[in-house]
Amino acid sequence: MDTSIVDEASSPSSPSSSSCSSIDEMYDVFLSCSVDTRKTFTDHLYWTLKRARVDVLIAENKLRGPELMQAIKQSRIAVIIFSREYAFSIGCLEELEKIMECRRTLGQMVLPIFYDVDPKDVGKQTGCFLVYYHRVTDWEEMMQSWRKSLIEAANLSGLDCTESDGYEGTFARQIVDEITGKLKIACVDVAAAKRCSHSTPKPTALRSQSQQRVGLKTKK
Numbered sequence: 770m771d772t773s774i775v776d777e778a779s780s781p782s783s784p785s786s787s788s789c790s791s792i793d794e795m796y797d798v799f800l801s802c803s804v805d806t807r808k809t810f811t812d813h814l815y816w817t818l819k820r821a822r823v824d825v826l827i828a829e830n831k832l833r834g835p836e837l838m839q840a841i842k843q844s845r846i847a848v849i850i851f852s853r854e855y856a857f858s859i860g861c862l863e864e865l866e867k868i869m870e871c872r873r874t875l876g877q878m879v880l881p882i883f884y885d886v887d888p889k890d891v892g893k894q895t896g897c898f899l900v901y902y903h904r905v906t907d908w909e910e911m912m913q914s915w916r917k918s919l920i921e922a923a924n925l926s927g928l929d930c931t932e933s934d935g936y937e938g939t940f941a942r943q944i945v946d947e948i949t950g951k952l953k954i955a956c957v958d959v960a961a962a963k964r965c966s967h968s969t970p971k972p973t974a975l976r977s978q979s980q981q982r983v984g985l986k987t988k989k
Contacts, residue, residue: 795840795843795844796824796825796826796840796843796844796845797823797824797825797844797845797846797948797952798818798823798824798825798826798844798845798846798847798848798948799825799826799827799828799840799841799844799846799847799848799868800814800815800825800826800827800848800850801847801848801849801850801861801864801865801868802827802850802852802855802861803850803852803854803855803857803858803861804854804858805852805853805854806850806852806884807827810850810852810884810937810940810941811827811850813937813938813941814850814941814944814945815827817941817942817944817945818945818948821945821949823945823948823949823952826840826844828840828864833860837864838867841864841867841868841871842867842871842875842877844877845877845878845952845955846877846878846879846880846948846951846952847868847871847872847877847878847879847880848879848880848881848882848944848948849864849865849868849879849880849881849882849922850882850884851881851882851883851884851886851888851891851898851922852884852885852886853885853886853897854897855886855898856894856897856898856899856900856919862900862915862918865915865918865919865922866914866915866918868918868922869917869918869921869922872921878951878955879922879925880925880927880928880944880947880948880951881922881923881925881927881928882927882928882930882944883927883928883929883930884930885930886898888923888927888929889923891919891922891923892919892920892923892924894916894919898919900912900915900916900919928940928943928944928947
């Protein structure tokens with residue numbers, strides 16, 4: 770995206786503390802937004818998440834290229850804030866493409882937020898979501914990939930600002946509740962998987978116990 774903050778502090782009491790995160794996960798949430806909401810709604814959402822002890826990242830200009838892509842990959846949830854200028858930014862479209870790739874390949878959770886835009890415009894690339902020509906190499910190929918990512922994201926279950934009657938504080942709180950709920954569920958799933966892996970006997974041990982029982986029966 771065009772401008773933002775990198776927050777390096779992590780909260781030990783976040784819903785995704787190290788005890789319920791995989792070794793490759795560094796952040797709870799990655800926020801993808803465009804410049805038109807960065808200093809207004811997205812900033813409000815960012816600090817509401819921080820107050821909820823969620824470890825959240827917004828990419829700054831200095832975090833670009835491979836480092837940015839790696840940060841997206843290492844986030845448990847990607848939140849895409851679709852606004853009127855989102856599709857005008859190459860940076861935003863590149864973030865979106867990476868997020869949807871991580872969803873397909875890694876199972877990353879994705880939450881689309883529709884801020885003052887119609888979700889149908891995002892999916893159909895109409896209105897302010899026309900993917901315009903950018904002076905980049907391999908434009909046609911990249912444009913098709915971006916359009917595919919927009920369609921995929923628009924078809925996901927998300928949150929629309931019109932549901933809060935224009936109250937941005939209420940909408941931000943609704944988003945935070947949705948995110949913390951997802952993080953808690955993910956934490957429970959990870960903890961259950963760890964318990965299962967620790968309690969399952971090793972195949973060699975099972976065979977050894979079975980052989981011992983067979984030996985006892987033979988002696989009788």
